[in-house]
Amino acid sequence: MAAAKSNDNSKADGAENGIAGSGVKSVSSAKPTKYGYFLGCVMPVKMPWAEKATMIVSKHLGLDFDYMKETLCCVRPGVWKAMNPDWWLSVTAQNLANAEKQGITIVDTCNGCWISHYESLKELTEEPEKLKMVNEHLGKAGMHLKGDVKVKHYLELLHDDVGMEKIVASVVRPLTGIKVMRHVGCHARKHDETLPNDFDEILRATGVEIIDTPYDKTCCGLLLYFADSNQAILERIGKKMKTAQALGVDAYVIICSGCYDQFERGVKIYREEKGISFETPIIHLSELLALALGYEPEDFGMTKCRPIAADKFIEKVRAIAAKNAKAAGEKKKGGESL
Amino acid sequence: MSSEPQPLKSWIKLLEAGKKITTHRQSDENIVYPLRRTFRPAAPDIAKGSLKRDFEQGLVYYVGDEVENDRAACGLSRLPPTGRSYADAVAKKRVILEDAGVFKKAGYDKKKGTFDY
Numbered sequence: 001m002a003a004a005k006s007n008d009n010s011k012a013d014g015a016e017n018g019i020a021g022s023g024v025k026s027v028s029s030a031k032p033t034k035y036g037y038f039l040g041c042v043m044p045v046k047m048p049w050a051e052k053a054t055m056i057v058s059k060h061l062g063l064d065f066d067y068m069k070e071t072l073c074c075v076r077p078g079v080w081k082a083m084n085p086d087w088w089l090s091v092t093a094q095n096l097a098n099a100e101k102q103g104i105t106i107v108d109t110c111n112g113c114w115i116s117h118y119e120s121l122k123e124l125t126e127e128p129e130k131l132k133m134v135n136e137h138l139g140k141a142g143m144h145l146k147g148d149v150k151v152k153h154y155l156e157l158l159h160d161d162v163g164m165e166k167i168v169a170s171v172v173r174p175l176t177g178i179k180v181m182r183h184v185g186c187h188a189r190k191h192d193e194t195l196p197n198d199f200d201e202i203l204r205a206t207g208v209e210i211i212d213t214p215y216d217k218t219c220c221g222l223l224l225y226f227a228d229s230n231q232a233i234l235e236r237i238g239k240k241m242k243t244a245q246a247l248g249v250d251a252y253v254i255i256c257s258g259c260y261d262q263f264e265r266g267v268k269i270y271r272e273e274k275g276i277s278f279e280t281p282i283i284h285l286s287e288l289l290a291l292a293l294g295y296e297p298e299d300f301g302m303t304k305c306r307p308i309a310a311d312k313f314i315e316k317v318r319a320i321a322a323k324n325a326k327a328a329g330e331k332k333k334g335g336e337s338l
Numbered sequence: 339m340s341s342e343p344q345p346l347k348s349w350i351k352l353l354e355a356g357k358k359i360t361t362h363r364q365s366d367e368n369i370v371y372p373l374r375r376t377f378r379p380a381a382p383d384i385a386k387g388s389l390k391r392d393f394e395q396g397l398v399y400y401v402g403d404e405v406e407n408d409r410a411a412c413g414l415s416r417l418p419p420t421g422r423s424y425a426d427a428v429a430k431k432r433v434i435l436e437d438a439g440v441f442k443k444a445g446y447d448k449k450k451g452t453f454d455y
Contacts, residue, residue: 039418039419039420041397041398041399042398042399044401044405044409044414044418044420044422045399045400045401045405045418046399048408048409048411048412048414049412051412051414051418052412052413052414067418067419068419069419069424070419070420070421070424070426070427071419071420071421071427072396072397072420072421072427072428072431073392073396073397073398075392076398079385079388079389083381083444084440084443086438087438087440090434090438091431091434091435091438091440094427094430094431094434098427136437137434137437137438138434140433140434140436140437141430141431141433141434141437142430143430225349226382226384226385227384228345229345229346229348229349230343230345230346233346265348268348269346269348272347272348273346273347273348299413300412300413301411301412301413304408304411304412305408305411305412
């Protein structure tokens with residue numbers, strides 16, 4: 001797959017920032033990159049705990065990381081490209097033009113937002129006639145897009161720009177003994193397996209044990225829900241959550257806000273229409289990282305507004321931390337006596 | 339008797355919301371046999387609720403009092419730095435939607451907030 005122009009541009013200014021799927025890996029940048037967090041539609045409304053944890057973790061790891069301003073819907077490629085690809089390009093370009101003007105690299109935690117930004121930028125920079133068409137529409141709103149902007153998935157940012165060495169070294173509360181199922185989402189594996197592998201590596205860095213299941217690659221069913229609610233909920237979320245329950249994992253870890261939207265919908269439908277309440281909390285990767293970096297659940301609202309309470313999970317994390325602290329104390333005491 | 343399972347109630351509710359903001363001017367025959375006449379590429383009813391929100395506020399989900407309270411409880415600003423805080427960005431999006439022909443071709447009446455076919 002050809003690298004997007006934004007990738008080539010980054011090399012020109014000394015920063016070899018990779019885009020997942022391009023096969024290009026990031027190396028240290030001569031000039032610190034300013035990252036703009038693209039919230040999208042779901043994150044600020046349904047996952048404030050994940051938003052807060054993402055901000056905390058990113059700053060803790062030393063990134064120049066702040067919100068991208070004036071963000072709108074990405075817009076959802078699954079809906080918009082199906083209606084009209086030119087509409088999708090024109091509306092998505094508004095976000096790209098805003099980022100370009102703000103001088104930031106767009107960072108997406110949602111796979112849907114990422115694929116929309118990544119693929120539209122690639123198309124617009126490789127096909128000048130489409131960029132021209134888009135700029136005609138943007139021009140009516142007093143905007144312009146050159147294509148000199150970069151797009152990154154949050155997993156890529158953590159894995160490549162922060163680096164695994166730094167993440168591992170920053171863990172002060174290893175979550176050893178915590179068992180998780182994980183869902184990286186379809187769009188993250190659309191181009192290759194780089195992002196799913198990054199996801200697993202970062203998860204393991206926190207100390208958790210990943211439990212593999214036959215449903216790990218099963219789509220969350222977000223777009224399928226428009227067509228067939230039974231297939232989308234019962235055959236997707238239902239099977240995933242029932243498996244998590246049966247295996248007794250401590251949490252279901254996700255990264256994508258779009259997928260979370262569907263998980264939340266599924267959990268509520270099961271509770272309200274089927275009378276089944278799942279108990280495995282759905283946790284964002286940033287929350288796990290925040291805990292592993294030493295933050296308390298209260299620092300990012302982990303106990304607030306979620307469809308499945310994370311109380312038992314938090315209790316277990318605290319018990320493990322206490323046990324580890326006690327063991328470290330005894331080791332130190334033993335060392336002193338020696 | 340059909341063994342096809344009934345759609346979930348939440349899905350039916352979403353579909354009804356889309357139908358509620360849609361006006362069909364076709365005759366019954368046109369609805370049953372839409373290919374017999376030229377028709378606009380309609381957005382599916384099931385997605386119309388979210389499209390309407392997107393057209394009106396630039397985002398798929400509204401930020402109301404409950405969301406603002408949840409955000410504050412998690413230590414965030416009550417309003418996110420999205421189109422919810424930047425009316426100008428939403429206004430620009432509507433200009434782009436208009437100029438790209440989205441409103442017209444999707445049959446969206448921006449004054450009434452309905453899809454009209």
